[in-house]
Amino acid sequence: MTEDPAPRASAAGSRRRSPWGRGSSRQLLALPTFGWTLLFFVAPLSILLLYSFGQMNLITFDVNFGWTLDNYRQLNQSLYVHTVVRSVLLSLGATLGCLVIGYPVAYTLSKQQGRIQTLLLIGVMIPFWTSFVVRTYAWVNLLQNGGPVENVLHALHLSHGSLNVLYSPTAVWIGILYSYLPLMILPLFVSLERIDPGLTHAASDLGASGLRAFRRVTLPLSMPGVIAGCILVGVPATGEYVIPSILGGGKTLMYGNVIADQFFQVGDYPFGAALAMTMMAVVTLFLVVARSGLSRVEDVT
């Protein structure tokens, strides 16, 4: 009791410094989020990591927790290497496709005003209101032989014979491109809309024609949007599971499907865990690189 006044005084002192009270009590506010993350993210991830170093007896289905790197060595098998390569290529291809298609759309959107702009933006987002799985199944109908896409291409004399696209990497690519396009358009739109139109006028005043002004001013200033869009599309697309299952017809496997197979079909949890950890590492690496690029271009604008 005799020591009481001192801490009280210091508490009052720090209260004066901060309207929120003492630092530690403010930090308490973060506790629920912290607890949630710990319980549902860090803990499962740790278990997964633990599994990835364990071993499975394929006859008894007993998991043997040890410290073996066997699971990671298995990744060398060409099946898995090919899957990683295919996932990354499909993801890169879809990201590039989204960028090429999305940029002009975002650019046009940013040049509109008022209600027209709002309507067009809603148009970009409307697909989100329908189930993603349903929309992906719709592509089965569109792409199948004798389907609408084939009919249109025939009518335009752009192809003849069967389309033979469904259940191929191309179908998966189209599916990813379609589903992730809004995730590319929106950040691009935001960054383009933020550019002062006066800058384009200034560029033109200084002798840069429309295209030159775009290349030297608009494009570099929209880089934060380009990188953000590529992260939003590229990262989840690498781990895409639903689209390859539906449009790849079980033939065109991506990394997500292989992981799911290990858990649900084979039941080799340790190997599945090793696959999952590897993918996380790949994606994290991609993110780190992209983020450093983002902070560099954002420093400017």
Next chain:
Amino acid sequence: MSTTAGQSRPPAIALEQLERHYGELTAVAGIDLAIADGEFFSLIGPSGCGKTTTLRIVAGLETPSSGRVSVRGQDVTDVPAFKRPVNTVFQHYALFPHLNVFENIAFGLKERKVSRGDTRRRVTEMLELVGLTGREKARPKQLSGGQQQRVALARSLVLEPAVLLLDEPLGALDLKLRKQMQMVLKEIQREVGITFVYVTHDQEEAFSMSDRVAIMHKGKIEQIGDPVDTYRRPQTLFVADFVGASNRFEARVVERLGSGSYRADMGTLGTLDVPGVAGLAVGDQAVAVVRPEAIRTAPGFGDAVLDGTVTDVSFMGPQTQYVVDAGGLGTAAMLSPADDDDLLHSGAAQQFRFAARSAWLVAADPGPVDDAQ
């Protein structure tokens, strides 16, 4: 004088019957204007008078509805902005945020494919001219408003345009910096000898820098002239009001005296001989404009006397402004030097005097008196 140079060479800028309509709205309602080479020319007027639109048409950033624009005798009406030999300093500078000071200034040179060495030399010269040597690597957002302004200026001047257009370039700066930049601009203009066309709503700013000014009103030019002439001999009531505070006294022309003077019946002020605009006829209703600084209290000064009561005193430093209730003549404003021995006090009844030759007669406004827009 620079204005006489225009007679031997084609004008730096010539506008003929220039018009710009936005639907029902008329921004520019027929402008004819010739600006001489090397001139510092200002377009002034209240906001919405069409001055910025006119400037943007000259820059090529806006298309005229009709009329022609020529630069140094060459018709550029259909030439796109990026090919015109004019450059603009924008109101909010419009510096490229992703480029540093050097790259901003070199932007236009790169479009012209100027060699690396030449670019470095010319940019360095410009940095010196605007006093930013050593800040090459800074990004625009690391610079103060005044410094950004100088980069914008350098970025345009480095291209050695036939004409430099400035759209309220000092509007975003505080008063002290504005005054300082006015001096800088004037100095630079003299040094480089490039024609400056300056747009502002601040007549004082325009007067302090320009060789000539044009006062715009409702899309038309009301008057063109040198600052002194515009201030002392405004052609319309609008111009008289816009270029400075003015007292108005009703007058009726009773006789034309020749050499630009009229004998006018000014009610309780008596009949005075006052100079004025050409073309007033006997019997015309007119307005005598008297500048606040022309009114004094010294006994025996001038030939017009009005009795009034001081209703407000504002000490402004170099000068003191009084508001005077002059009974049937309305309210009048008076400016006197701050070192005036006996400062008047609010409520003081006094005789206020001015010389009839310091007044100026213009035709009475046909419309409502305060129709400034």
